[in-house]
Structures are given as structure tokens and as C-alpha cells.
Amino acid sequence: MDKILVVEDEPSISNFIKKGLVENGYQVSQAFSAETGLQFLQNDSYAAIILDLILPGINGLEFCKKIRSDLRIHTPVLMLTALTATDDVVAGLDAGADDYLAKPFEFKELMARIRALARRQGGVRAPVNKLQVADLEMDLDQKKVVRAGQEIRLTPKEFFLLEYLMRNKHRVVSRLDILENVWDIQFDLGTNVVDVYMNYLRNKVDKPFEQKLIQTMVGMGYVMRE
Ligand code: CA
Numbered sequence: 001m002d003k004i005l006v007v008e009d010e011p012s013i014s015n016f017i018k019k020g021l022v023e024n025g026y027q028v029s030q031a032f033s034a035e036t037g038l039q040f041l042q043n044d045s046y047a048a049i050i051l052d053l054i055l056p057g058i059n060g061l062e063f064c065k066k067i068r069s070d071l072r073i074h075t076p077v078l079m080l081t082a083l084t085a086t087d088d089v090v091a092g093l094d095a096g097a098d099d100y101l102a103k104p105f106e107f108k109e110l111m112a113r114i115r116a117l118a119r120r121q122g123g124v125r126a127p128v129n130k131l132q133v134a135d136l137e138m139d140l141d142q143k144k145v146v147r148a149g150q151e152i153r154l155t156p157k158e159f160f161l162l163e164y165l166m167r168n169k170h171r172v173v174s175r176l177d178i179l180e181n182v183w184d185i186q187f188d189l190g191t192n193v194v195d196v197y198m199n200y201l202r203n204k205v206d207k208p209f210e211q212k213l214i215q216t217m218v219g220m221g222y223v224m225r226e
Contacts, residue, residue: 002025003044004047005037007049009032013103026114029046034055034058034063037051037063038058038071041075047118048078051078051080051097053088067096076118077096078100078110079099079100131163134211135147154204164178169224170225198222
């Protein structure tokens with residue numbers, strides 16, 4: 001049975017949605033805050049998420065961005081917005097929502113949208129979560145790195161460092177950028193940890209291959225390019 005997560009702080013609306021979904025054969029989890037919704041998503045998988053835009057604490061937009069970029073969850077999201085708030089709609093779709101519905105809505109309209117989203121989810125293969133630079137491929141779901149068909153084993157830190165470089169391909173990143181984004185250190189401690197790890201990474205990713213992808217920009221940092 002398909003499970004739907006309803007993230008809505010107003011109990012009357014949440015209960016109204018739940019009642020209708022249950023009558024249509026769905027299982028429903030109710031989260032009355034985004035924080036609870038995030039917990040549900042980490043413990044269970046859902047066919048779709050119905051998400052209210054206006055929530056106390058983390059709002060619907062932040063929630064949507066978080067599940068897409070931090071948790072890498074691709075579950076379809078139907079966002080509930082205020083009537084004719086075009087800016088909200090655009091922001092919602094930008095944040096990663098798949099569809100929206102303006103309040104107040106009729107239940108049959110909500111149901112039609114949910115069916116369409118669930119169909120899309122089932123009918124179309126979820127996009128493969130991959131980064132690629134030349135013949136180097138990173139599979140973010142399986143945490144696997146392959147170059148020229150050969151699997152490369154990396155430690156978690158090396159993996160995150162490589163992910164950061166690949167996401168920023170063709171852009172020069174400074175040591176400080178790397179410290180902030182990979183080590184979560186907000187200032188330069190005068191440490192050479194970045195250079196040390198860059199060396200480990202090069203030995204695994206570049207050294208055995210003819211084409212070198214990681215380049216040092218003297219005095220500026222590093223860049224990954226094809
Ligand atoms: Ca609300």
C-alpha cells in the first residue's frame with residue numbers, strides 16, 4: 001500500500017487530507033512540523049509528500065531544499081500554497097517541489113494531483129544521482145567512484161573532497177573553500193590537511209591514468225577540469 005507523508009501544522013487541514021487519502025486506500029503519516037516530517041523521512045519511504053508552505057520553524061521551502069540537497073530524497077512533493085501567490089509557487093518549484101495546489105482546494109483535486117505524482121514516480125525511473133568529469137564517475141547513491149571502468153576505493157574524507165571538486169568542475173576552489181565545505185572549518189588554521197588529502201586523492205584518482213583531472217593553481221587553489 002502506498003504511504004503518503006502529510007506535513008501540515010494545522011490539525012484540521014491535516015486531518016481532512018488524511019481522512020480522504022485513507023478512504024482512497026493510502027496509508028498516511030501526519031507530521032505537524034517540518035522537523036517531525038524530516039524524522040519520518042529518515043525512517044520510512046513514501047510514495048509522495050504533501051507539504052504546506054507555511055510552517056512554524058523550518059518552512060516548506062527550506063524543508064524541500066533540505067530533502068533534495070542534504071538528504072537526497074527524490075520523493076515527489078506536492079506543495080500547498082496560499083491562493084494565487086505566484087511568487088510562492090515559483091519559489092516552491094525552484095526549491096524542488098514537483099507540483100503545487102492553492103488553498104483552499106477540493107479534495108478530488110488534491111487526489112488527482114497525488115495520483116499523477118505517484119504515477120510519474122512509478123513510471124519514470126528516478127534520475128541516477130551521478131557526477132561525471134571525463135572518464136571519472138561518482139555514484140552518489142552507492143557512494144562509488146569509477147574511473148575508466150575501474151572502481152577506486154576512497155576513504156569518506158577523500159570521497160567528500162572529490163565530490164566537492166566534481167561539483168565545482170572548471171571552477172578554481174581555494175584551500176579555504178575546501179576547508180569550509182569538506183572539513184566544516186570556517187578559518188584557515190595554517191594546516192596543510194587539504195594538501196595532504198589532495199595528494200592522497202591524486203594518487204588514487206589521477207596517478208594511474210594518463211589524463212590528470214586535478215590541477216594545482218599556484219597561489220589560488222585547485223581546479224578539476226577535463
Ligand atoms: Ca500552515
